[in-house]
Amino acid sequence: MQSGWRIGMVFGIPLYIDYSWLIILSLVTVLNAGQYSEQQQWEPAIAWVTGLGLALLLFASVLLHELGHSLVAQSQGIKVNSITLFIFGGVAAIEQESKTPEEAFQVAIAGPAVSFTLFAILGVIGGLVPGTSPVAVVARDLSAINLVLALFNLIPGLPLDGGQILKAIIWKISGNRFKAVHWAAQAGKTLGFTAIALGLSVLLLANSLGGIWIALIGWFAVRNANAYDRLATLQQALLQLQAQDAMTRHFRVVDAKMTLNEFAADYLQTEQRYPAYFAASDGRYRGMISLEDLRSIERSQWQTQTLLEIVHPLSEIITVQENSTLVEVINRMEIDNLPYITVLSPAGAVSGIIDRGDIVATVGKKLNLPIQHEQIQQIKEEGSYPPGFGIAAIAKATANSFTEKEIRHLKK
Numbered sequence: 001m002q003s004g005w006r007i008g009m010v011f012g013i014p015l016y017i018d019y020s021w022l023i024i025l026s027l028v029t030v031l032n033a034g035q036y037s038e039q040q041q042w043e044p045a046i047a048w049v050t051g052l053g054l055a056l057l058l059f060a061s062v063l064l065h066e067l068g069h070s071l072v073a074q075s076q077g078i079k080v081n082s083i084t085l086f087i088f089g090g091v092a093a094i095e096q097e098s099k100t101p102e103e104a105f106q107v108a109i110a111g112p113a114v115s116f117t118l119f120a121i122l123g124v125i126g127g128l129v130p131g132t133s134p135v136a137v138v139a140r141d142l143s144a145i146n147l148v149l150a151l152f153n154l155i156p157g158l159p160l161d162g163g164q165i166l167k168a169i170i171w172k173i174s175g176n177r178f179k180a181v182h183w184a185a186q187a188g189k190t191l192g193f194t195a196i197a198l199g200l201s202v203l204l205l206a207n208s209l210g211g212i213w214i215a216l217i218g219w220f221a222v223r224n225a226n227a228y229d230r231l232a233t234l235q236q237a238l239l240q241l242q243a244q245d246a247m248t249r250h251f252r253v254v255d256a257k258m259t260l261n262e263f264a265a266d267y268l269q270t271e272q273r274y275p276a277y278f279a280a281s282d283g284r285y286r287g288m289i290s291l292e293d294l295r296s297i298e299r300s301q302w303q304t305q306t307l308l309e310i311v312h313p314l315s316e317i318i319t320v321q322e323n324s325t326l327v328e329v330i331n332r333m334e335i336d337n338l339p340y341i342t343v344l345s346p347a348g349a350v351s352g353i354i355d356r357g358d359i360v361a362t363v364g365k366k367l368n369l370p371i372q373h374e375q376i377q378q379i380k381e382e383g384s385y386p387p388g389f390g391i392a393a394i395a396k397a398t399a400n401s402f403t404e405k406e407i408r409h410l411k412k
Contacts, residue, residue, distance in 0.1 A: 004016040004017050004018040004019060004021075004084060004086075005017045010063075010067060010083075011067070011070070011071060011074070013067075013070055013080045013081075013082065013083055013092075014081070014082045014083075015063070015082070015083050015084075015085075016082055016083070016084040016085070017084070017085050017086075018084055018085065018086035018087070020086045020087035021059070021085045021086050021087060023087055024087045025055050025056075025059070028051070028054065028055040028058060029048070029051045029052045029054075029055045030051070031051070032050070032051035032054050032055065032141075033047045033048045033050070033051030033052075034047075034051075035051075036050050036051060036137070040132055040137065042134075046134065049134075050134045050137070050138060053134075053138060054138050054141060054142065057138065057142050058142065058145055059085050059090075061115065061118055061142065061145065061146050061149065062085060062089050062090040062149070063083065063085065063090060064114050064115075064118065065089075065090065065111045065112075065114050065115050065149065065153075066083045066090040066091065066092045066111065067083065067092075067114070068110035068111045068113060068114035069092045069094070069107055069108070069110050069111045069161075070083060070092045070094070071110070072106050072107045072110040073092070073094050073098070073107050076098055076099075076103050076106075076107070078094055078095060078096055078098070078107075079094075079095040079096070080092055080093065080094050080095070081093040081094075081095055088217065088220050089149075094107070095397060095400070096397040096398075096400040096401040097177075097397070097401035098401070099401060099402070099403055100403075101168045101169070101171040101172035101177075101180075102168075102172070104164065104167065104168040104171065105165060105168035105169070105172075107164070108161050108164035108165045108167075108168060109161070109165060111153060111161050112150040112153050112154055112161055115146045115147070115149045115150035115153070116146070116147070116150045118142075118143070118146040119143050119144075119146040119147040119150065120143075121143075122139045122140070122142050122143035122146065123139075123140070123143040125139040125143075126139035126140035126143055155191060156184070156187055157184065157185075157187035157188030157189075157190065157191040157192070157221065157225065158181075158184045158185045158187070158188035158224065158225045158228045159188060159221065159224035159225060159227075159228060160188070160221070163184045163185070163187060163188050163225075163228075164184070166180075166183070166184045166187060167180040167181055167183075167184040168180070170183050170184065177232075177402075177406065178232050178233075178235070178236045181228055181229070181231075181232035182229060182232060184228070185225045185226070185228045185229040185232070186225075186229075187225075188221055188222070188224070188225030188228070189221070189222050189225045189226065189229075191218075191221060192218045192219065192220075192221030192222035192223075192225060193218065193222060194218070195214055195215065195217055195218025195221060196214075196215045196218035196219060196222070197218075198211075198214055198215075198218070199211040199212065199213070199214030199215025199216070199217075199218060200215055202214060203215070231394065233367065234363070234367070234391075234394060235394065235398045235402075237326075237363055237366045237367055238325065238326045238327045238330070238363070238391075238394070238395055238398060239325050239326075239327055239398065239402065239406075239407055240325075240366075241325065241326040241362060241363070241366060242322065242323050242324060242325060242326065243320050243321065243322055243323070243324045243325075243326070243328075243329050243343045243352075243354060244322040244323065244343065244351065244352075245326070245362055246326060246329065246354045246358045246359055246361075246362040247322075247343045247351060247352025247353060247354050247358065248352055248353060248354070248358055249352055250274060250275065250276075250353065251274050251275065251276040251277065251278060251350070251352070251353050252267065252274040252276075252277050252278070253277075253278050253279075253280050253285075253350070254266075254267060254277055254278070254279055254280075254289070254307065255279070255280070255281060255307070256279035256280055256281035256286040256287075256306065256307045256308040256311065257281055257306055257307070257308060258279075258306060258307050259302065259303060259304065259305065259306055259307075260294060260297065260301070260302040260305050260306070260307065260310070261302040261303050263277075263289070263294075263307055264294070264302065268291075275339065275340055275353065275355065276288065276340060276342070276353050277289040277291075278350050279307040279308065279311045281308065285314055285348075285349055285350055286307075286308055286311050286313070287311030287312045287313040287314055287316075287317070288311060288312045288314065288317050288342065289307055289310070289311055289312075290310070290312060293310050293312075294310065297310070314342070314344065314348065314350070317342060318332060318336050318338060318341060318342070319341065319342045319343065319344045320332060320341055320342075320343055320344070320354075321343070321344055321346070322343055322344070322345055322346070322351055324343075325407060326359065326362070326363070326395070327395045327398050327399050327407075328399070329341060329354055329359065330359060330391065330392060330395035331395050331396055331399050333354075333356070334392045334395075334396070339355060339383045340353045340354060340355040341353065341354050355379075355380055355383070356379050356380070356383065356384065356385055357376045357377065357379040357380035358380075359391070360375075360376060360379055360385070360389075360391070361376045363391070
């Protein structure tokens with residue numbers, strides 16, 4: 001759920017203002033109004049209006065910066081879900097990553113390029129407008145702010161644009177997207193912890209409240225760098241894990257020659273129930289039994305009609321292969337809204353089934369996550385992932401972002 005207020009759309013991209021944006025808007029307005037009143041000797045009304053104008057134009061600059069990223073991403077066929085302005089600036093919610101390091105570099109550099117352009121344009125305006133009029137002062141100040149914005153964002157560490165550029169460069173050199181993310185995230189965490197230490201030092205030694213802001217920026221950098229690192233680790237796991245790693249044998253194979261009445265008596269009226277039943281005869285799988293089909297048949301026909309007459313052949317049901325990635329498994333289940341999916345062996349036999357509980361358990365084991373057995377059972381019973389567990393969205397974005405060559409390489 002998107003938080004904040006939606007204020008419109010630009011190029012088909014929804015624009016939001018986070019509640020925290022009001023804090024920085026007020027702060028920038030107050031500080032600049034006081035500065036203009038003192039330095040420029042302006043009337044209070046002019047100083048306050050100019051201070052508010054600068055604050056709003058600052059966030060317009062941030063919006064244009066994020067639009068730079070977004071429009072380049074759109075040119076690559078990538079959907080941009082939203083742009084949100086918040087206390088630390090702005091963020092574009094881009095649905096998936098670029099497929100190549102060159103394209104990733106283009107998206108990353110676009111934002112700073114816009115800020116540098118605004119710095120140049122506003123600098124020219126500030127030079128052409130004479131004196132210390134509000135227009136001239138705001139143009140010069142906003143020009144300087146855009147220069148700082150561009151240079152700050154070029155610091156080489158995630159989540160900053162410079163971190164994205166560093167990631168693209170390492171990705172290009174190493175040919176490994178995940179190595180690039182981990183290195184860029186590590187750089188971001190190092191810079192973030194440095195900023196926290198610097199901010200606290202400024203606060204304690206210089207008794208300056210500016211240290212709090214520096215420390216908050218550092219905390220924001222560390223938190224988001226960790227998020228990038230965890231996301232890359234999860235994506236790598238989803239591409240390396242295969243269906244055979246997650247599947248279970250929690251299904252039952254029954255005689256296809258049984259009547260529906262015999263099947264119901266032997267398997268459906270007992271305490272031991274299975275999520276999936278498959279029918280076989282003469283040493284061959286004949287198909288999957290749908291309990292919905294069974295219920296739709298008149299009970300008078302159950303005495304004579306056999307399972308062979310109602311099964312769905314394996315060729316007609318949705319299946320995956322043993323070596324299918326977990327990304328493929330998750331996406332197939334979500335697209336077709338399946339409670340479980342059937343896994344076939346290379347010979348076309350049923351190897352196992354996978355439900356959402358199996359997926360969570362397998363990923364948890366791979367990443368050493370403390371997931372309780374009770375939680376897994378609850379997911380199995382409910383047939384859905386826990387609220388806020390975004391593995392389905394991550395799998396979709398991963399499938400759209402990674403090339404077949406990368407996926408084949410990770411499978412080896």
